[in-house]
Amino acid sequence: MTAVESVGEFRFECGESVPDLTLAYETYGEFDGDNAVLVCHALTGSQHVSSAPRSEDHDADAVGGSDAGKDADTGVQTAGQARAWWDDVVGPGKAIDTTEYYVVCVNVPGSCYGSSGPPSEGPDGEPWGTDFPPVTVGDWTRAQRRLLDRLGVGRLHAVVGGSVGGMNALDWAARYPDDVRRVAAVAAAARLDTQCLSLDAIARRAITTDPNWNGGDYYGADRPNPDDGLAQARRIGHVMYLSKASMGRKFGRRAAGRGAFGDAPSDPTARFFPYREVESYLDYNADSFTGRFDANSYLYLTRAMDEYDLAAGHGSDAEALAAFEGELLSLSFTGDWHFTVEQSRALAGAARDADVPTAHHVVESDHGHDAFLVEPESVGPPLRDFLADGVDGRAVRDEDEGEPVEEESRSPERAPVHASLFPG
Template sequence: MTITATALPKSGEEDGIVKYAGIGPLELEAGGFLPDVVLAYETWGQLNSDASNAVLVQHALTGSTHVARGATDEEGWWEQLVGPGATIDTNKFFVISINIVGGCYGSTGPSSAAPDGKPWGSRFPLVTLRDSTVAESRLADALGIDSWHAVLGGSMGGARALEWAVTFPERVERCAVISVGAYSTAEQIAFAQAQTLAIRQDPNFNHGDYYGGTAPEHGLALARRIAHITYRSALELDFRFGRQAQHQETPLAAAVLGERGRYQVESYLDHQGTKLVRRFDANSYIAITEALMSHDVTRGRGTLEAALSRTKAEFFVAAVDSDRLYFPAQSRELAAALPGDVSVHLIEAPIGHDGFLTEIGQLSAQLREAFFG
């Protein structure tokens, strides 16, 4: 098997620029097969001579690999954490972020060309988080990274980090799992199913073979609305929007239902749906959501304690106190089952689940002391 990766930069001139690596064929946990997988990734900083300063930062569900600014001034999604002089100081550490298999930011996914030259579409196989970890390990091999100084992420990124620590315990020295538990619960799977069904029931979905035609934008936008409600807390929505009408619209002054105006919170959800449609592929949304539904570090490994006993990493576990998607109780369950005495750090934010993005700076001092000092 031939693995090819873009040569590592010798300076920061390629920081934050997407690169691509072919990692060969990938046999999948559920029985599927991808014959020629490409992973898109971005890097910051420089890998040292013994490759001991490598840090893997995992993106969340619809996140990209663009964690921080680099050669361009485009803002990244964890600017508070990564960069020169930041908690993960790119003057000291070599940071990499990899687009998950199934994604639409450069890695092989449903919109990629299959061997016949046509998009995979409905033929794209089920990929689990465990599969994505195996794929990423090959990229690490190609880059000469035998072990990670740290692997970390929030939400699905945290689930991916945890899977790395369990699947390849010898390769992860430190692991930060933020705003996610050891497995997807029934409620989380239920929310996810509603989102994927919204896309599949769009008249333009065509079983996933919509490329070259009209994309299922309405279904994808609805999926995002459902998801975004779980990403924000009831308190935040009430505080920001209450029962206010959207500008001059009149929710209670319509002769028929179809002509009524919107409440502000409805307009907000419409906006979130429209934003995602502009940047994301509907099939990738399904593929990655189902990968997150598969999240369960105990699968085939016995009890939670038995599964986690495989790990050798130091752990940092954190939760958002107002999170109503991944409850802090799941983080506490994870911490209690990990070997040793692992505390749960709390991000205090009324915003809800998205606090792992917007308020990650609250953990800077603790993460620096634990992993990056």
């Protein structure tokens, strides 16, 4: 079950405060004082990282029904990819083994899966909306630290995150260098590049130009949600997550057939040209996304991702990691143009410049940014061995060693393209 914990008054990096920050989280396994692993979710992910049995050793209020699609007490929608989003990686006997590790996953502030954010109740009893303070990745890290203190967790064995969750993990190494032994940044980077910044800006504009957005004030049964804008933002995101090769293999130029999706308005020429499978895919996933996510939260979280820069306040990435005495794994995928191999290589280089034991593990894959979700056979072995043995783990292959990636860690020839949790 999802648990909800208040961590009290919280001051955000923007300088604004909330009187009572609430965090929704889940824990798996038993804590022995030295085995805690924090898993950081991606942009539109949730605390529900696994379907493994949850821990029952905390005193926070439990919230039931997280496996039922919508939480019975809070009404928070957890259907789709928000449910058990890394189930093939986290669980008993899996790469992050919940019989060995005490796994914690926290829904970040600003999101909409139970933690404080724009759709949650503010001091006046109404949803915060855009009165909620702007959030940063650093705010996520500080909120997680606050919650872990309440759970009695001091130093972490590891922090693991994918996409913007990987940025969150890197922030732990820079912000709390004595509090974590190992950091794994999967399909992540020290900052977004300009192309991704521009696409995120277009996605936000799609939301804010939807008339139903109404300046962020659309909560209430009598007010329509800005679903058109949020759906368009999601379509832009999906194009970012996939590679040319994966899109070509999955969809090609094939027509989907008339009436394949809903009642979306068509352009005047649609009667002559085909409605393609790739359009149907984008439409279907955009429609399902609007049923589970909040438009304001999307604005807040993309801003947090865009703003993150590991070097900020330090001078360089190496200086940011200089105090970290643990080990770092940077794991990248060759088909990922959202967070590229080159960006992961630069991160690994900065860590080595800071004398941090580091491995950059490159997976041959043409599935784009989604690869770390749809290829557990590629992600699992290096994560498993990194948690156990650090950068000397058997399945951890540093590209500088000139060794091939193990066969078990190769991408399958055909893997599913699905509705992922991202961008970021």
